[in-house]
Amino acid sequence: MSHLVYGRLMSVDRTQVLRAAAALLSRRATATMDEVARAAGIGRATLHRQFAGRDALVRALEELGIQELEAAHDRARTDEGPADEAVRRLVAEVEPVAPLLSFLVTENQLFEGDQQNEGWARLDARVSDLFRRGQEEGTFRIDLTPAWLTEALYGLIGSGAWAVQDGRVAAKDFQYMIAELLLGGARRSVEK
Amino acid sequence: MSHLVYGRLMSVDRTQVLRAAAALLSRRATATMDEVARAAGIGRATLHRQFAGRDALVRALEELGIQELEAAHDRARTDEGPADEAVRRLVAEVEPVAPLLSFLVTENQLFEGDQQNEGWARLDARVSDLFRRGQEEGTFRIDLTPAWLTEALYGLIGSGAWAVQDGRVAAKDFQYMIAELLLGGARRSVEK
């Protein structure tokens, strides 16, 4: 019993399947279960054995996304140093998860916002806290609510991910474009 | 033949149906044809008589959205006056169309972006031109490309529409939040 993983016999790598699914669904949110299976290099039956159904798959993707976002937050140490620099670090760390994030956000929009998942609430709170801290430190303007800044960050990350995927923005500019617009806006400022 | 409209006998108001569809689909993008029909107060058969199918309905919504956005642009006179003020006017004029716009944007993302609709291309060009003009006038920073600023504007409008619909942002703050963030960013600036 050397290959027991989580009490089950090992077989297909669950995480690997999830990553393949994320990669595909981020591009085409309407991809079928069969397509997901092929993208993951496994049979449809096996996919169904691992995830009871499409809903279960999406929920698993949600968990994965939340995990990775939490990890990104941790790595970015958003509670340390100047708030604007923390935002930059956060954007940088979130970049790899951006396509999955935008998929999950739109997915959540589709299915009526019945139950605000606890994980999302916690993430929202972390982002929101960051902006609030920036306001208290005098770095961020106080006429834009932390809730809106949080929404805007998600929105810009989604737009950025999609613009990159579509070739309208170079991948290397992703972090810069988002962070700069979010922090400094489009208007030319006197400083700098 | 007093009630001939566009060569067809009048009956249900096509535009009114489209508006009802827009209102519903903007909230629940997966709403069924039957739901759309009920929302419009007509029978499903009649809905099918007017729009060959779901695709046709969405395409009609697309045309409607494009029309209204063009009209918003015209009213905002985005080629007059300082670019930043033009952006403000544009955001204000676009606000009523925001939910429909965000629906169409995500819808377009779902179906593979094979052929860029001519209408969207023209709208993109108008927005893009506005930002370019601002850069040439020295109002906007030049390190953010017009293409990205255009994406960002759409993204923020979508986020704003959704945040309002979800009650996380007050409807009355919609224009201000978007325009201020887009123009000035989150960082507190020295001026003002």
Next chain:
DNA sequence: ACCAGATGAGACATCAATGTCTCATTCGAT
């Protein structure tokens, strides 16, 4: 009042995706 045309309701066939199941094959541990 009459009539052509449009509507609404529902029956119906179709279609695509989903979920379940079977079975031969393959893989890994021993």
Next chain:
DNA sequence: ATCGAATGAGACATTGATGTCTCATCTGGT
């Protein structure tokens, strides 16, 4: 090499939405 477990491929039933059709009813113009 052998055995048990997992896989892949495909058959199959189910489901939900779609699109078509019919027919009774209604409406607006004459």
